[in-house]
Amino acid sequence: MIEFNQFELSNGLKVIHHLDETTPIVAFNLIYDVGARDENPERTGFAHLFEHLMFGGSKHIPNFDGPLQVAGGQSNAFTSNDITNYYCTLPKDNLETAFWLDSDRMLELAFTPKSLEVQRNVVIEEFKQRYLNQPYGDIWLLLRPLAYTVHPYQWATIGKEIEHIADATMDDVKNFFYKHYSPQNGILCVAGDIALEEVKYLTEKYFGEIPAREKYRRNLPSEPIQSEYRELTVERDVPSDALYMAFHMCARTDKDYHATDLVSDILSRGKSSRLFKGLVLDNPKFNEISAYVSGSLDNGLFVVTGKPEEGVSLEEAQELIWDFLEELKNSEVSDRELQKVQNKVESSNVFGEMSVLNKAMSLCFYELIGSAEDINSEVDKYRNVTKADLLRISNELFKKENCSVLNYKAKVK
């Protein structure tokens, strides 16, 4: 049970406070309700590029990291298709430094041309390092546009192509900032050995005077229900074939999310899971295999992926996987199997709450998708899933016409 307090400033900034007296460190986490899905289709990769620029100096402070390091703190951020999350950890006595720094960059960025020029290059190198110069690195650049025809999930957070990043202008940066980085779009959590009154005082002092700005109303095209099987085959210079099967599933906030997540656990969590035991150990047709859910805030993807062993064609590999999916559609899982994945969720949840930073991030995330209260009922939601739920969900998900397949073939040398 995680206890916390909440309040809101008049400009719309939501604040969560969590007291943890056991740690000398305080976590300062600020989530913004903006991600790659909010990008202009001609300027993809921008939310992530922008995250880099947030460290390039703000109106009164030329460099974000310098003063934080002097205060003994550390900071980083990440961008997903849905959200952008900034965080600092620092000695609790120096918490005010985080308020000073993060409020100034919400107030206004420095918008220096040098920062834009350098970070464009840095992000292009990141694009190369993670997506182009790695075996199988471009999978998501191929799979997303196959599974999504109109929804912005059709591009990855890094963007569709390097040119979109290379072409970003200062006007783009400014527009993006004023559209998305308003107090109304942010949720702050401060967690550590800090009194609520102190957090209230510092929040009002540093964030109180920032104008509310215009509220951004998200209005994204929803992805039509897929009605035909899709398949894309590519050849790449990799050591072996890989198979990706993506099924449309519900959103993170849907009542069926937890059951869907457990279906993926039944299939592939741990070495006793069905796919690993079935197709890697008992009937070794795959070198590796896994299933997972994207957990995205709009309708997501349920992915089954594997690398068939030499001599097993991608067609055969897909049929082998279908056998397991059909089994889930035709018969209920055992009580023990369901209990196993539920127990696993419970323990990973407890292990996930070991640091103040993790707690602060989770509190912000739950508040963003509904209510911070949900952090304490998450395990129960998994516990309440029944065998009948898993059967129903499997029948909804695993239909040929709901499936997009990427055949990633090794070039014959």
Added chain:
Amino acid sequence: MKLDRNLAPEIKLIDVINFPAPEKFTLSNGIEVYGFNLGSQEVIQIDLTFDINRSNAKNPFVAKAVNELIGETTRNKANGVLEEEIDFYGAFLESNYSVDHSSVSLFTLTNKLDNVLPLFEEAVKETIFSERELSIFLKNQKHKFLVQQEKVATLARRLYSKLLYGDHYYGQRTELEDFDQTTLDDLTKFYQDYYVAENCSILITGKYNEDIYAKLDAVFGNLKRGKKNNSAHPVFSNIPAKEVHLKEDAVQSAIRIGKILDVEFGSDDYFRLKVLNTVLGGYFGSRLMMNIREDKGYTYGIGSGLNAMLNAVVFSIATEVGSDVTSDALNEIYKEISKLCTEKITDEELQTVKNHMLGSLLSASDGPFSIAQQFKAVNFKGCDFSFFEDFIRVIKNTTSEELLEISNKYLQIDTMVEAIAGKV
């Protein structure tokens, strides 16, 4: 009063960092147990670490194979059965290995300890290796190996290791043919030689009752003693060298530069080198990051570090840069190392680094698992938490004059090795 945003809030310097001393207990067969009964979450980690020597096996892959197959098949349970039982209680096993150690860890909720401890015992003591299981494992590992070999980072790391260690067994690398030549006997022998009490120490962390020591003694106090492994095998200074592993289609080149340091772990010089390393490439504001990423935009990231092993302390710089700017990046890296040897660090920069390092140490003292990891990182060298007291003293007191001297003593460019994979 209007807020003046140009003024930074006052900061307090970190004075004291508390690393609580571990509880100590010795099992019937002599295994030392260290315990950190800390934290607010009802979880426990039990970590068994074994001293190993990879060079006594047929190839370096044997150590990894044994480590990863622990618990998969046991005397009484077919492949996967034990793991299913551990999974059922929501617990999990994790195995790790390095050149000097293999470890097997159990993570569990405190209220499931009694259910899973016998299963953990079985994994550690009763593992057997079967022909079928090994062949599947080797096939899958060979596949992973081939994927890794496509990465410039892997190629550079392997080349670097060869240049750095020469004939020493630290330089041994797994080769493709090792997957065809590793046998059941190799695994069984390694398991029997090293996964024994004489080579074992135990670390427990989390929230537990005092009777945990008795419980541990009941399950591991009778682990067979075996023979103590002697891994002491000094590594001598590297021979300076440069080599390129050409990969024509690479859009980035991986760079590794560094050397074996003739410095004693935990000495004042060692700690000063830690400070120097931080200045150069040990944090986001480091000179390498500021120059090569934040000024030139050549890379997504660059860093440097000191790696302390049983027989050597190694200093390394690692990065991946655009292929077209590989030689420019190299020039800048060497410029930054030379600068450490010729110019004094300014007071302002040194103070930032000191504050940052103390802040990191404070973070490292946050939470039971982190504290236990810090302890493990010094205990294998025979040190305790007084290591950190010394470290903090040196961080606070070291001067830019001392650091200039240390740079010249240890970080001369012409003593280093350089490994590149990609295009130059």
